[in-house]
Amino acid sequence: MNNELLYLKPDVYFEPLLNHWYAWPYLMPPVTCARHVVNTHRRIMQSFVKNYKLHIIASKESVLTGGEFLNCTEEQVDDIKALIAELDERCGDLIELSDAVKYLDDLLYAHTSGESIEHLYDKVPDPLKGCVELFLDMEHRPSYRIIEPLMYRSQYYKPSLQSLSFGLLSKVGERPFVLSTPRLPDANHLQVNADFNSPIVDAIFQAREKPLSVEQVDALFAGLEQTGGVAYRELFTTEKPAIKHVPVEEGVRLNYTGHAGFMVETKDVCILVDPIIASREHNNDGTMIGYSELPQTIDYILLTHTHMDHANIETLLQLRYKTKQVIVPKNNGGTIADPSLRLMLKQLNFDVIEVDDLEEIAIPHGRIVSLPFLGEHGDLNIRSKAAWYIEAHGKKCFFGADSSNPDGNLYQQLGKIFTDLDVLAIGMECVGAPYTWAYGALHTKKVPKNIKNSRRLDGSDCNQAVPMVEAFNAKQVCVYAIGLETCFKYFNGLEHEEDSRQVQESTKFLEACKKMDVPAEMLFCKKTIHLK
Structure with missing residues (x-):
């Protein structure tokens, strides 16, 4: 039995991913997620496949950092094609939800009379049926509100698309820009197929303060699909971290x-x-x-x-x-x-x-x-x-x-x-x-x-x-x-x-x-x- 105690290394950085893309707030709610998966992720990846040379040139220009250019190489074109195919397969219902938003917008845009819109409920597309309220504002213009709690309890909220990525700054030096490029498995990262509420998440980060045994670390990662060139043991050290917090005495x-x-x-x-x-x-x-x-x-x-x-x-x-x-x-x-x-x-x-x-x-x-x-x-x-x-x-x-x-x-x-x-x-x-x-x-x-x-x-x-x-x-x-x-x-x-x-x-x-x-x-x- 190994009696070593392991702490999370201080240079570990973490990226929550959704369908291989860095997770930010608009990728959490199902409707905004659907719109971004279709109109941001898929669109940028399709652009890269079609014009990868332009993307490669643009990604090297610091003034264009933050633009919609994938930071990938020519050798990764097939990987991006595979991600597009995976998106179409795994996110088919999100694509339908995104299309439903467009259909509903067009439906309401065409209602110009200012008269009752109750008859339009029958025309609400299936992904949004029962999850929206149609209304007219005080100037008789139509709009709708999403009943968000229902959407989170529907098939369109997909924790199965979530995963975890870990890197070591000692390996990469500087973190690559996160918003315009999907995270492909590579030699400098560990990707773990677990959602954001997996017990592994809190346990790993608590290990900055409270050590884990080798057996506990092994048990956390056991059975989880892992890709990339970093082994999970590389994220940990036996060196006890310095606790630098100083309590406040007054004021x-x-x-x-x-x-x-x-x-x-x-x-x-x-x-x-x-x-x-x-x-x-x-x-x-x-x-x-x-x-x-x-x-x-x-x-x-x-x-x-x-x-x-x-x-x-x-x-x-x-x-x-x-x-x-x-x-x-x-x-x-x-x-x-x-x-x-x-x-x-x-x-x-x-x-x-x-x-x-x-x-x-x-x-x-x-x-x-x-x-x-x-x-x-x-x-x-x-x-x-x-x-x-x-x-x-x-x-x-x-x-x-x-x-x-x-x-x-x-x-x-x-x-x-x-x-x-x-x-x-x-x-x-x-x-x-x-x-x-x-x-x-x-x-x-x-x-x-x-x-x-x-x-x-x-x-x-x-x-x-x-x-x-x-x-x-x-x-x-x-x-x-x-x-x-x-x-x-x-x-x-x-x-x-x-x-x-x-x-x-x-x-x-x-x-x-x-x-x-x-x-x-x-x-x-x-x-x-x-x-x-």
Whole structure:
């Protein structure tokens, strides 16, 4: 019997996969999943097979990172053809569901009289029958809502398409971009055919703190189909990891966790906002916060919105075993562009609380409040977004994520209620992704170019952020790193230069804060703020 105890290596990185593609929030709900499988995954793969030389050239251009080009070689053309065939075979009902959405859109688009639409229920295509409500708005225009709980209980929610991929940064050096290329088995990864709720998931990630015996590790992987060139034993080490978390003795401690994330701690509670934790302890120059610096228990995770760089499934699954509750903004209820975060995370076995605007949750010596969040969603009617106000031991913090400020009156109103902030944190992604980046696949008609470019997913610029500082009477301001941390390039694909508008607006904003005598800085990698 081997008495060795095994810990998960600190340079292991994890990618949750759905049908071989990196899993992000819109691949979880059945309807949005169907639309992306057909209109993103299959379309890009078919384009690669037809024009693989163009894809190969484009994938080598850093300026095109994040574009719809497969990062594959000529030798992998047959592998992609096989994935297309597998998609058509395994996802036939998802293809039918995607087609049903188009049929229903066309059916309702043709109803122009404004008269009753009850007779159209008989024409709803089979994949959506009994799972949608048809309605007319106050201008007599037809639309529908998806009854999401039923869809999650239908054949169209497919955990069987989920799998797990593990890599070692010591092998690859830098993680490849995740959103435009399916994950083919290769020499640098281990792919395991298990869904996101498999017991293996929590057990593996808990092994960062609680070791497993060799027999336990072997039992976890026994009977699971495994592909790739990394053996599962390579993910583990006998070296005991350093526990770097230091408990809070007094006051409120804020640790910036990278991108748009913060960890807020007191001696009584730990709260994570939009966590994306670095994949290893020694990222860049060692200043990136890692899993070893998190406490044994996370009381709350707060998610600001459904975009994958804020509701990050990769990180959430790695934190699930130690997380008590996740708090999410209230959902519109069934619109295709605004799937429910609560329902999505419940499928992943999280305990989820959904809160409305200005709704409060009590914490020891304080409260968490959901604040309205405008902008960054292409002018769509998306309600699943919130900024978070956290008050503890008399200290007040606002985490605005990608909030923009198209109507300064909102913050004038909020500033009357939530004033004298100790810390205001805001993003400056003032040139966001094109509208179609998140929502193009959901449309059943081509989005005109002028709409795509006009309705970008923009956050704040300097002119929008300054009134927020004034309205909240903020004592200190933090600007998120807006993609400058290279360890997160694998999902954001950004390479901001000094002359990029995002950097220019951030610099301008910092200067404006200085003129107002408000300390302000752009965050990068690791930053600790202790409020006493």
